[in-house]
Amino acid sequence: MGNILRNKVRSIVLVLCLIAVLFPFVSAISISEGIKFQSLISVEEGADIYVTGDYFGSNAPVSLDYLGRLRKMEGVTKVFPRIVGRTYFSNRLATLVGILPENLPKSIRLAQGRIFLEKGDVIVGEGLAKEFRIQPGVRFSLSTNTSKLFRVVGIFDSNATIWSANLILMSFEDAAEFFRMKGKATDILIYTRPGYAPFLAKEIQEKMEISSPGQLEPPLRVQDKTLVKRYFERGFNYKAGVFTALYTVAFALAIPALLIVSGFGQTERRKEIGVIKATGWQTQEVMEMAALENLVISLTSAPMAILLAMVWLKWFNGAFIAQFFIAEIGLMAPFPVPSRFLPLPCLFAFLFAVVLTMVGSLYSTWKTATVPPVEAMR
């Protein structure tokens, strides 16, 4: 402990380096956990089965003619079509969603305005509203179909999800008119009784096409909740794992390399080890001292990095750094950046700091401690 305080500059530089290394790591993992939480709600509250067309191997619009037949299937509780598209709102890309008006819950809380009631009414995300200073009552049209005039009647609460920030919600009919795709939906959402979904998915896939062999419609792609959960699990765990692994390898190699190349504080360190060896310390004791120092340095830097990440993400809403982890949000996120600090990644950050400092110093300490004290002090 005394050594750390004696070599103030070296200790401060080391702590700052570790904070710089751990801060993005802790931020990335906590944002990942926050988005995972929201994503899981999206999966759980979504439909049990999604039916789309399949044009040349990609998803394609599906005919509304299927609605009646799907509704009649055993175990189906609700079927409704949906349109999900993309369009530019001025220079900002937006997700456009069209749903049946009867799907609008009365419990939905909007930041401003009301839910849509008439043709042409839309609710826009808070990100779009803030950027373009949109208020309820504003009328607009988009270049994809300039003949279609919309009126903003509500603005989503930014606490909904990160995906509602740049979203335009309208009635299914309006969305079909806007994209000029009458009689088609991007997907048909099917809700089933518990336990029916896998069987129904199989039945739809097998029977729906065979029952109408002369049809001109393309084949169907059926995705059930089990498959969607697999997307979720692999999409987050795999990528977060890859990120962690790459990060660990990159910095585990970079920090000792930097220390070796710069030789920062090595002369003083050598002299110090030479002196304590001359006063009768054994190599093992010197190594123990170095390990303890590293432990204290890690114990100082890891909590500081965690607290800094917490303050930056919670109070400053991840300004400037959130865009590295959530694409297309700009310098200042238009919604509360979700961040969740779980104990395990924080513990991992501490262990990460311990490993980095140990790798960076133990070998050089041992090398110095095994030479005669006179040579070390020279």
Place this chain on the structure above:
Amino acid sequence: MGRKIRFYLFFLVILVALTISAIALDQYLWKRVHTDQMVAFQRMVGGVGMGAISVPIWNFINFDPRIQPVDDSITWPIPGGYSYGPDRTATISYFEEFPVNQLLISPSPPPSPPSRYDLQPRGEEKPAYR
């Protein structure tokens, strides 16, 4: 033990305690987070959005693989191995297409459905040359 060391130890204890408390508080707040808005929104739209991206740039797979589980941008002929859709650069989520076995190999050709010639009454077959 010197005064400075005692002060540093005290600082360390406070720092660790503060961090543990902050993590515990965050855990508590997430448990009590008002998910009703998220749930209501997702129920209303039938589930939109899964990945760490706010809008679907280039393709939908990283935004929501339910809407488009196929990354069609990788099929675009860009010479030089350009890293395709920019939304694939998202660092904390990455959705990829699941391979589906569509190959069916039969030991013998499956029985073909009856042709229109088979359904015609005997004696009315059309000659092969027509």
